Amino acid sequence: MILGTGIDICDAARLQEWLASPDPGLMASVFTPAEVAYCSSKRSPALHLAARYAAKEAVVKALSASPATGSFWLDIEIVNAPGGQPEVRLRGRAADVAAGLGVSRVWVSLTHVESMAVASVILEGGGDSASLP
Amino acid sequence: MDELKKAILDYVVHEYLDEDGDETITADTQLISGGIVDSFSMVSLKRFLEKKYAISIPDRDASPEAFDSVTRIAALVQRLQQGK
Numbered sequence: 001m002i003l004g005t006g007i008d009i010c011d012a013a014r015l016q017e018w019l020a021s022p023d024p025g026l027m028a029s030v031f032t033p034a035e036v037a038y039c040s041s042k043r044s045p046a047l048h049l050a051a052r053y054a055a056k057e058a059v060v061k062a063l064s065a066s067p068a069t070g071s072f073w074l075d076i077e078i079v080n081a082p083g084g085q086p087e088v089r090l091r092g093r094a095a096d097v098a099a100g101l102g103v104s105r106v107w108v109s110l111t112h113v114e115s116m117a118v119a120s121v122i123l124e125g126g127g128d129s130a131s132l133p
Numbered sequence: 134m135d136e137l138k139k140a141i142l143d144y145v146v147h148e149y150l151d152e153d154g155d156e157t158i159t160a161d162t163q164l165i166s167g168g169i170v171d172s173f174s175m176v177s178l179k180r181f182l183e184k185k186y187a188i189s190i191p192d193r194d195a196s197p198e199a200f201d202s203v204t205r206i207a208a209l210v211q212r213l214q215q216g217k
Contacts, residue, residue, distance in 0.1 A: 014173055026180050057172060069196040073176075093193065 003101055004123040006061030012050040012115040019046055030056070030073040038080065047117060051086075051110040052078040055119035059088060059106065062121045066097040078108070086110050088121070102126045138207045144181055145203065149174055160203040175200050182206070188213045 018026050027036060031049065039048035056076045063072075075094035079087050088106040090098050098106070104125040111118050138160045149169050150156055164170040170178060178200065179190050190213060199209050 010173075023180060023184070025183070026177065029180060030176055053173075069198060070191075070193040071175075071195040072192060074192070 001124070001126040002122055003103055003125045004062035004065055004121075006058035006064075006121040007119065008054040008057035008061065009116060009118045010050040010054040010057070012044070012046040012112075012117060015046040015049040015053065019049075032074060032077050035078060047112050047115065050115075051112055051117035051119060054117050055086065055088065055108050055110060055121065058108070058119045058121040059090075059094070062106075062123045063094070063097050063101065063103075066101055072097075078110075098123070135207075137210060138203050140185070141182070141206050141210075142203045144178070145170070148177065148181075158203075160207075162203070163201055164203070165197045165201045170200065172197075178206075182210055186210050186214060 021027075031039075031052065035049070035052055039045045039052065042048045055078045056073060059076045060072055070093070072092075072094040075090060075092040077089040077091070079089050081087055086108050088108045090106065101123065102125040103123045105123075107122040107124060109120045142158070142160060145164065146158065149164075150158070158164075158169065162169070165175065175195070175197070179195055182188065183190055188210065190209070194209060194213070199205055
């Protein structure tokens with residue numbers, strides 16, 4: 001059963017500004033060291049960071065059925081499976097919120113073109129699979 | 134307006150308002166629900182506050198509601214400065 005959906009778009013130019021910032025805390029307040037390391041290994045780090053930023057925002061939107069407030073930046077990590085496909089890893093408050101909603105799996109899809117990155121998220125739970133009316 | 138609110142308002146005006154625009158804001162202008170500060174800008178604003186006032190704003194407190202006006206942001210900063 002689908003418990004929530006979220007979608008977001010992010011301009012890599014904004015991440016480029018963060019990468020150029022003299023304040024390392026800016027990046028560290030949103031991205032885990034593993035996310036930064038993965039994106040830094042790519043030809044366009046800002047674009048890959050933008051995709052992960054969009055994914056985090058999409059997860060927050062998908063979780064918005066919960067009354068929990070605040071930010072969840074570091075509680076939502078985008079990792080890559082050995083085959084390369086992105087996966088969402090939740091911890092801390094984000095994991096608590098997801099558990100409260102009955103989420104058993106988070107699906108994420110990322111894409112980007114030129115400087116724009118888009119992420120789509122689906123929360124699954126409460127049953128074996130999504131059902132159609 | 135006290136110094137804290139003025140410093141936050143100055144930062145918001147300088148960072149997020151169009152220099153050539155005619156928009157003016159007050160301490161009670163809705164920043165997030167009014168579309169002046171988006172989630173991305175909120176992160177930068179949070180870092181500005183943490184560095185300038187030597188505080189750490191927990192994610193739990195960094196809500197769109199708490200950042201929706203200069204008055205609310207100032208209240209959050211004051212609460213954290215008092216260790217509450």
